[in-house]
Amino acid sequence: MRGMTLIVKTITALLIGFILLFGFCVVLTGHLTPGGGFAGGVILAAALLLVVLAFGADALKERLGHNLAVVWESLGAIGFLAVGALGFIAGTFFAHFFAPKTGFVLFAAGSIPYLNVAVGLKVGAGLFGAFLMLAAFRETERAGREEGD
Amino acid sequence: MSATLAILYVVLAFMIIGAIVAVETRDLLSSVLCLGAVGFGLSVADLVLGAPDLALTQLVVEIFSVVLLIRTVVAREDTTKEFIRDTPHVAFMGAVIMAIVIGVYVCFQALTPFGDPPMIMGQTYMRAAEQAGAKNLVTAVVLDFRGYDTLGEATVIFAAIVGCYALLRTRGRTAQHEGHDAHS
């Protein structure tokens, strides 16, 4: 994938930081405002997707190839499972193992923020990885077709 | 009829028209775009019905899936190419589906009326969540009371992505398999 015109590239470069920031914000404040891990994760994936669409699939390959994306995704999933499994300390699966704090602060509401982060990581990395894999598949397919012709 | 209900009917009508156009139009690109419009309609309906979380999530997901469909599916075929015809049973299927809708209309007379849910589990959850310190009660339900469901949900999307990886392998088998001993 070669990427798009200079205008798109410049605008993407300007915007990408804000979009990522917004994504992180949605993930971290999921227990206070609308949003949460899943919506934030999709926003993060969409931001990375924008980079791929504008600059081409090679732009991110060194930092986040699709194999590495799977590792991040697995980490997110294991994190979620681990928070649930820590409940075994307090009795059973998903039991509350620390006292919830109330109020409009970042790390309130028991385990909810940690779970949000895990879901955000998982969904963001996973969807982005799937998209990269699709892009890579298109590349190989195109190469195969050109060889065939 | 309250303002909420009026807006809701407008949005529903918009969604139904969008759905019909998405199914019946011959151009695949317009079809996918109409589907996006239906999803956008759902997002608006969520807002009207007091579900901003869902509105946000639905909007993001709809954008993602429309981009996915356009980039990978529609882009690979001349979308205005010769039209693939339907099965010959269009009228029959249409009749069956109208029968379903009418049956549902009759049966739903006995459903809890729109706008007055029993909210038995819901109320319990809301009060307990409020005491637990979550301000967004939906998130509290999703990640606390029904955190186990959300684990399942995370697993579903994990399975789907692993499935995508598995199905996108260029070769399924190591060699053109003819049995280990058969070719002697």
Added chain:
Amino acid sequence: MLHAVLPYVLCILIFAIGLYAIAVKKNLVKVIIGVMLIDTAVNLFLVLIGYRVPLRGAAIAPIITPQMGSSRQAVSELLGNAVDPLPQALVLTSIVIGLSVTALMVVMALRLHQKYGTFDLTQITKLKG
């Protein structure tokens, strides 16, 4: 009493349109669209089920805002009027499942197109039955 049922029935109509697309259309992309319409309709149905008519004004989302602060009365008024959060939680899960199904279907459509060179289901017929 019409308004007690009509929103549900319109929602089922979208479901039926999706079903129709799957049953009748012979284009792979149209089948995918049908499945996505079914997802949309089901999500809408669940949201409709959780809606609760407030005493006045528009629907109240189950979110405590900083303006309410720690005022007990404001909070309990919210709890008495807000819509049901549980179906919303269900819809959130259901949206994710719908996205997963869509992603998997798109990938399969892509592979089938690579193998057969078309989205026409009448030509994708190695299997009989």
Added chain:
Amino acid sequence: MQQLLPLLVVIPLGAAFLIPMVGLLGGKKEWRISEAIALLATVALVLVSIGTFFCPSAAVWIGGYQGRSELLGLVGSGSAVEVPNPGSAPQRGVPVQEVVPGSVAATAGLRAGDVVVGWRRGSDTEMRPVQSVNELRRQNATLEPGEQLVVRVLRDGQQRDLSAAAGKSVTGIAMFGDGLTRLLVLMISVVSFAAVLFSLSYMSDYTMLALYYCPLMLMIAGMNGIVVSGDLFNIYVFVEVAAMASYALVGFGVESEELEASFKYLVLSAVASGFILLGIGIIYSLRGTLNLAQIADYARAAQPNNALWLAVAFFVAGFGLKAAMVPFHAWLPDAHPSAPAPVSAMLSGLLIKASGVYVLARLVFNVLGVSLAVAHVLMAMGALSMVVGVFLAVGQWDFKRLLAYHSISQMGYVVLALGVGAEVLAKGPAGIPAWKTVGFLAIAAGLFHLVNHAAFKSLLFLSSGSVVYRTGTRDLKKLGGMGQKMPLTSFFARIGALSISGVPPFNGFFSKLLIVIAVVWAGHWLLGALTVFVSFMTLLSFAKVQRYLIDGDPPASLSGVRESPLPMQVAMGILAAACIGLGVLLPLHMSGLLAPAAQSLFDQLAGYTKAVFGG
């Protein structure tokens, strides 16, 4: 049980999440690492599932906080109506149709026939007029500890005030294990252990095995999750987990046929999910809760209305599609043979049972209540599946496709038996005199055949895999003489074939015999005869397999074929032992394994609610 039930889900999920991470980073040895993790996880699962037999049945509540009862237990007309009040002006109120025993309303002393006209909460001084039953439910659900809800009722023309404090219950998602759960969990873990063992050699032909073992573990996690769940939506989520993993596994070979089968399966399964979710929405709208035991508690008092029937119809269509019962069977003969053999064994042996028949049986017997209409639908679907499946199977020349059609036919037996059980229980004493014995027998026979089918169908699919692994074909016309070339595989395939056709010392004979006895005892002579006839057809069909696969001389193209590797033999050996053991040791395992499972369905709504809420 408290700790063991969640472990059934946590272990395979943990393994599934670890495998791609370790696998994709592991370089050339990735498949060895994945195999090791998968094998360890399945061994642990077998141990845990045996462990559940040593713990008492109990419900575990996952997530949430200790809360209070939300069960008002009042069934009445939806909103307030004008009621005549002799002696004074008519009042608006809600007539009570029924009161759920043991609920808050019952302890307060409400009776059917009362009219609720007002309510107040502990601190209020004035009575408020009542608008709807749901309003009362809401007020009941929001009581503070120690607070009381006082309702004013009109009884025999007089006004009285009744009050009740809420009882105790919990929030969160219920996990529940009873006899049926134990039986299915044991079945799932043993068959999946055999399948993983078989995969060690069989899957060496395929690429990127980390992406195979991960969905396999997810499928096991999904099935365990379905079986231990006590919450309607939770069941749906885990049905989706198992299904999503199975789509990937069906298409794992990425050849045209496999992708096509997988796509067909995916579309039909997505439609089924839509129906199931609509049904769940209707149930939630009617009952206000998703907990199976609470829904059952309502169902005991409430008269089913049209909306509930619609939900039941949606459930039958949705789970019938997942179970591939006959009007909805189109996907199964494509999807099951296309998968790699160990996956076919798990799909046919486990998935259609866990996500189809089990859920349907649980909903019909324990949650929504048996009724004649549903029983007749189940019987019709079962009988149709039985006959259509076997007739389609007889003409097949593809070994795995033949087995897949037999899956439809054999699951028809199970659904027929459960349907007969439901019919007998729904009629009750008004039906036949020995209705308790016959109902129990029908349910037990159905569940016994379900377990037996898991054993012999997995065995047959594994032996087909063994043949395919060595010869590269599954076309019966091109095969032959396997009795000489692959004696052990042929021996195991023979055991499976004799079991499925119902030949005496094997398990299939006993379960089919019990089904026939139950069906005839319930008064359905014709269905009994049909059952025997289908069994005979099955025997014919497997005589053909015997003739073309095992007997005779091998064709020249297969002269170099050897016996398949050791792990495959061990995996088939385990299942063959299960086939013989389940049949010969029937008196032994009847009391420990089968009877408790049948009992948990036989106890119906009351037994289930009591078991979950503990008394």
